[in-house]
């Protein structure tokens with residue numbers, strides 16, 4: 077089992093990406109271990125009496141040269157709201173690294189990444205970290221409306237981006253699964269990776285099954301401990317009831333009872 081750590085990370089900056097999403101970059105007090113896309117941290121919510129449980133966040137970026145770890149926090153409830161308010165100089169206690177990463181693609185494979193909501197974070201990390209040429213990588217990023225998208229210009233070198241909005245205010249109008257790449261070109265991809273709302277991942281999985289394409293998704297079941305003790309994140313799978321925090325969060329769709 078991979079070694080886990082609990083440390084206080086120092087907030088370097090907190091950049092607002094859109095109305096509800098914040099990029100929090102933190103300095104680790106000791107050299108970061110290797111962390112791969114799909115793995116997550118469990119963050120303590122400080123100064124909030126009602127919240128005892130930590131909250132899980134996918135690792136968005138690792139900068140080993142500066143010893144920085146970044147997450148994207150999308151405000152959903154009280155914990156994420158508190159975390160999104162951190163400022164330079166604050167500390168955040170993290171348990172890290174947690175969970176299993178995506179299976180990284182092999183050289184020459186053609187990859188489709190599909191991200192929505194906070195699921196964009198691990199998709200961008202994998203696109204950057206997998207080392208494939210830009211031409212081999214397509215990313216469909218979905219959101220309800222233009223304002224919900226984040227600026228991904230820094231990632232243009234890692235793949236070709238396609239945006240969707242439910243209301244047509246930016247990019248293709250419709251769900252990610254209705255995008256022409258999904259409807260007409262899916263068979264041209266060797267692997268599909270998806271992270272986002274459950275309904276989105278299920279719809280992507282259904283298309284991947286039809287075309288018999290390798291597909292991994294990252295589940296966001298509610299969690300508490302984050303390392304296999306409390307059993308509150310159980311997912312019934314074809315391999316039995318599994319803890320998403322230790323056996324996932326990344327699963328091959330062939331293992332899921334969807």
Ligand SMILES: Cc1cc2nc3c(=O)[nH]c(=O)nc-3n(C[C@H](O)[C@H](O)[C@H](O)COP(=O)(O)OP(=O)(O)OC[C@H]3O[C@@H](n4cnc5c(N)ncnc54)[C@H](O)[C@@H]3O)c2cc1C
Pocket residue numbers: 116131132133134135147148149150151152153154155156157194195197198295296297298299325
């Ligand atoms: C492995 C993993 C990785 C994650 N990565 C990220 C990330 O990179 N960025 C990010 O912003 N969030 C991520 N999340 C989700 C994040 O942990 C939740 O948004 C956070 O725990 C919500 O806490 P809260 O106190 O703000 O909300 P709460 O007050 O606990 O809940 C507020 C409302 O949101 C609902 N809710 C809580 N968690 C979720 C969820 N995961 N999915 C859908 N609804 C939920 C609750 O049912 C409730 O209705 C991840 C979750 C998991 C399990």
Ligand code: FES
Pocket residue numbers: 298299300301302303304305306307308309310319320321322
């Ligand atoms: S969160 Fe406790 S076992 Fe998964």
